Amino acid sequence: MQDPPRPATGYPYPYPYPNPQQPPPTNGYPNAATGTAYPYQNHNPYYAPPQPNPRAVIIRRLFIVFMTFLLILGLILFIFFLVVRPQLPDVYLNSLSVSNFNVSNNQVSGKWDLQVQFRNPNSKMSLHYDAALCAMYYNRVSLSETRLQPFDQGKKDQTVVNATLSVSGTYVDGRLADSIGKERSVTGSVEFDLRMISYVTFRYGAFRRRRYVTVYCDDVVVGLPVSSVSGKMVGSDKRCKTY
Structure with missing residues (x-):
């Protein structure tokens, strides 16, 4: 009895064993039904990513x-x-006097003489004040205004400034005139408000900083009875607010 013939060794089987559940590939491309694909390989060795x-x-x-x-x-x-640490100046109203004051027929006349003291609290910075606008108010209504002369202040210096504001027969609202007359008759005094506005330059060596400074001296009581046309500020000097 002869043995069955054996396949020749050294040569691989030309095709894989067929899978009865998988249809053969067509046209030499991978089978689309199985979802398999050959992995992509970059055969261009000179390709570089975008810069x-x-x-x-x-x-x-x-x-x-x-x-x-x-x-x-x-x-x-x-x-x-x-x-x-630049600090705003300290301002004090040292004195305020009124003369030739009269309110009649919705007209106000008078002259205000005042003395203001400016103090520089900075130990490392000097100050320069531009021409300051100084105005006298009553119940937020301006009665008279003037301009103060520019001046400089060294470190920790104090400067006294005198100013005069006057008005002659300026028109005011009837309610304002009645309010002044009523205040004089009841208290024998009038409360005025002093406002000052100026640009102040802070100087430290080559450093310069210029800013807008407003000074409020509110509710300054001046003894001014109805029987008199002049009066002075009641009490000692008054510290003003600076912003």
Whole structure:
């Protein structure tokens, strides 16, 4: 009895064993029914990923430099103001007198002589005051105004400024005139408000900072009975508010 023939060794089987449940491939492409595909391989060894836009890189770097500059500048200013600490001036109304005061027929006349003292509380900064607008009010209504001469102040200096405001026959509302007359008849005095506005420059070496400063001296009581046309401020000097 002869043995069955054996397949020849050294040569692989030309085709894989067929799968009865899988249809054969067509046209040499992978079978779409199985969802299998050959993995993609890049056969181009010279391919390189896309490079970033040079303009976008420059803009991004400039933005970083700008933000860093702002941060450093803000830190320097913070340290500077923490050390120097600029303070607004202290203002005192030393005296206020009224003469030739008259209210009749909705008209007001009078002259106000006042003395104001400015104090620089800064030990490291000098001050410069531009021409200040000085106005006298009653119940938020301006009666007269004038301008003060510009002046300088050294560190911790004090400056006394005299001013005169006058008005002659200016028209006021009837209710305002009645309010002044009633206040004089009841209390024998009138409460005036003094306002001053100026640009003040803070100086520290080469540093300059200019800001708007407003001074309020409110409710200044002046003894002014009905039988008199003149009077003086009641009490001692009055500290004003500065903003």
